[in-house]
Amino acid sequence: MASHIANGTARSLVDVEKGRISREIFVSDELYLKEQEQVFARAWLFVGHESQIPNPGDYFTSCMGEESVILVRDRERRVHVFLNTCRHRGMKVCRYDEGNATVFTCPYHGWSFATDGTLAGVPYLKEAYDDELDKSEWGLIEVAQIAHYKGSIWATWDPKAPPFLDYLGEMRLHLDNLLDCRDGREGGSEVLGGVQKWTMPCNWKFPSENFAGDSYHNISHRSVDLAGIGPSGRGRRDTDQHRASERLLISFPGTGHAATSILQGEDVPNTSFFGDNPVVNEYFEHCHEERKRRLGQKARVLGVVANIFPHMSFLARQPRSIAVWHPRGALQTEAWRWFLVDKDAPQEVKDALRHFYMRYSGPGGMTEQDDMENWGYASAASKGTIARRYPYNYQQRLGRGDTEGVVPGTVDTHISEENVRCLYSRWADFMDASSWDELR
Ligand code: FES
Numbered sequence: 198m199a200s201h202i203a204n205g206t207a208r209s210l211v212d213v214e215k216g217r218i219s220r221e222i223f224v225s226d227e228l229y230l231k232e233q234e235q236v237f238a239r240a241w242l243f244v245g246h247e248s249q250i251p252n253p254g255d256y257f258t259s260c261m262g263e264e265s266v267i268l269v270r271d272r273e274r275r276v277h278v279f280l281n282t283c284r285h286r287g288m289k290v291c292r293y294d295e296g297n298a299t300v301f302t303c304p305y306h307g308w309s310f311a312t313d314g315t316l317a318g319v320p321y322l323k324e325a326y327d328d329e330l331d332k333s334e335w336g337l338i339e340v341a342q343i344a345h346y347k348g349s350i351w352a353t354w355d356p357k358a359p360p361f362l363d364y365l366g367e368m369r370l371h372l373d374n375l376l377d378c379r380d381g382r383e384g385g386s387e388v389l390g391g392v393q394k395w396t397m398p399c400n401w402k403f404p405s406e407n408f409a410g411d412s413y414h415n416i417s418h419r420s421v422d423l424a425g426i427g428p429s430g431r432g433r434r435d436t437d438q439h440r441a442s443e444r445l446l447i448s449f450p451g452t453g454h455a456a457t458s459i460l461q462g463e464d465v466p467n468t469s470f471f472g473d474n475p476v477v478n479e480y481f482e483h484c485h486e487e488r489k490r491r492l493g494q495k496a497r498v499l500g501v502v503a504n505i506f507p508h509m510s511f512l513a514r515q516p517r518s519i520a521v522w523h524p525r526g527a528l529q530t531e532a533w534r535w536f537l538v539d540k541d542a543p544q545e546v547k548d549a550l551r552h553f554y555m556r557y558s559g560p561g562g563m564t565e566q567d568d569m570e571n572w573g574y575a576s577a578a579s580k581g582t583i584a585r586r587y588p589y590n591y592q593q594r595l596g597r598g599d600t601e602g603v604v605p606g607t608v609d610t611h612i613s614e615e616n617v618r619c620l621y622s623r624w625a626d627f628m629d630a631s632s633w634d635e636l637r
């Protein structure tokens with residue numbers, strides 16, 4: 198098995214023309230190591246949300262690929278992302294999930310770093326270093342670029358990566374559907390509660406492809422559909438809204454991003470019903486009308502589920518949330534889930550959403566459990582010597598994207614695997630390209 202990896206290109210494992218993708222990309226340790234360099238050290242990665250660090254000294258310990266990073270607001274309110282490792286002997290300088298600090302003091306020998314990353318204090322500086330240590334050279338390691346977009350914060354280690362908005366391209370419309378207020382005002386979201394974190398025995402690409410657009414796995418969720426765990430207590434989401442609308446699978450071949458959206462018919466009424474809670478129902482009714490008024494025809498495009506290459510996934514409507522699938526080995530992924538609400542929504546609305554989010558998502562949520570079962574067992578059944586010889590099938594709707602001009606991108610209104618082929622094609626680009634000059 199290893200020979201064709203060692204001698205070949207990643208592209209040779211990903212045949213999007215024939216719809217055959219090697220299992221090696223999901224199980225190989227060799228490819229996994231290469232991904233850390235080729236994908237995660239070069240792509241723009243989501244690291245957190247501004248509402249998590251509102252005040253000077255606030256920090257949130259995030260991840261970029263396998264590596265721990267500190268997202269922090271310094272005393273001058275500038276936001277930084279630092280590698281969470283001491284410059285002396287590598288100890289993690291911050292071991293908490295989040296908090297507020299004036300300095301980060303390394304627990305090993307006590308070097309301390311200011312919130313702007315500079316090395317501020319060194320114990321026994323005179324005695325041990327004759328006062329000659331050049332502190333300006335030994336500050337925390339900072340990312341090459343950072344970007345803020347409507348509350349979301351992104352970073353990349355690659356100084357040559359294009360500006361974030363270029364990287365995002367036309368996927369921006371779909372990210373806006375996540376980050377903008379429910380009534381169509383720009384931005385205005387905040388993170389609700391803490392970040393849910395859990396591990397899963399599968400490759401990070403399984404959940405990423407699922408969010409990029411697996412419109413085919415309804416059978417997995419049959420039980421929650423029947424139980425009616427949606428906000429309305431009927432379907433999984435808002436069933437009526439789905440019935441009255443067309444589903445669009447949208448992919449962007451040049452970037453690897455993909456989304457599934459709903460194109461609502463003209464004048465579809467609000468169908469976000471939260472049981473018999475009049476405050477919450479009135480709020481969503483109001484938002485629905487306001488959004489139509491502000492956005493016009495654009496209001497008809499509702500985001501459902503999406504993935505920004507490589508592994509930042511989101512649900513733009515319900516449960517409105519961001520997921521990052523941190524790689525932890527070829528067969529291990531750490532999932533992190535941020536839940537979003539409009540900052541100025543009434544408390545009763547936030548409470549109702551929190552309850553819905555918890556019963557839907559995460560390790561205790563009824564829907565996500567279904568998906569995790571599939572990813573874990575598929576991984577275990579794919580890693581054996583014999584199993585690895587047989588590619589997966591990605592042949593749905595090969596070369597048959599069918600709708601033009603409704604929204605930008607390659608669009609299909611059928612059940613299709615085009616979104617997922619787009620993700621893996623871009624993955625192969627990253628794996629084989631030697632620099633951003635080739636990736637542009
Ligand atoms: S490892 Fe941090 S001070 Fe030595």
Ligand SMILES: [Fe+2]
Pocket residue numbers: 407414417418564568
């Ligand atoms: Fe699912």
